[in-house]
Amino acid sequence: MSETVVEIVNWLASEAFKSDPSILHPALKQVAAAKGASKIWYGLQHEDQSTVFVVIVWASLADHKLFIDDKAPYAELLAKLTPTLDASAGAIEFYHVAFKPNPIPEAHFNCPINEFGILTLKEGKTNAEIEELVWNPEFNDGGxxxxxxKIIERDNQYVLTKGWESVEAHHAARAYRSEQLSQFVTAAREIITPAVCHVKLTMFKS
Structure with missing residues (x-):
C-alpha cells in the first residue's frame, strides 16, 4: 500500500494575493525543497474568489511531520505566507488525504477546473458503507x-476530486447522468452529506 498522502491547505486570501498570486511562490519554493515533497498545485476557489487552496504531494505523512517539527524553517515558512493571508483570517486549515485508486490524482488536478467535495458521513452510517460504494472498481474504472x-485526521470525512473542462461543464453534466451514475449519487447521498466547491489549480514549478 502506498504511503503517499496529499496535503490540502486553505485559508482566506489577502487582496495582495488576489492581485498577484505569485507572492505565494517563495513559500511554495521552500516547501518544494523539503524532503518528501513533490508536486504542488495552488489556486483560488471559484465560488467565493477568496479561499486559497494549496495541494501538496508528500511521499509519506512522516515526511510532512518532520518538516513541521523543524521549528526555525517552519517559522520562516509561516512568515512567507503572511502576505497572502487576509488580516481577518483565522488559522490556516490543513489535512491529509489518502486517495484511491490513484494516490496522486494528477489527471484531475491538471484539468482546467477541479471539483473538491468534502463528504461527511451521516449519523449512524459507517466507513465501510461509503468505502464499499466509492471504491468499487466496476464503477470507477481506475479513477x-x-x-x-479518506481524511487521515478525521474519522468521518472523505475528499472527492474530479477534473472538469469548466464549472459550467460540471453543472451541465448533472442533466445527462447515466442510469448507473444516478444510482451511485442516490446511494451516496443516503450515506454522506457533500460540500462541493471548484478550484482552478495551477501546478507550481520552482
Missing amino acids: KVFDIG
Missing part, C-alpha cells in the same frame, strides 16, 4: 471518473 480518499 477515471473521480478519486476519493
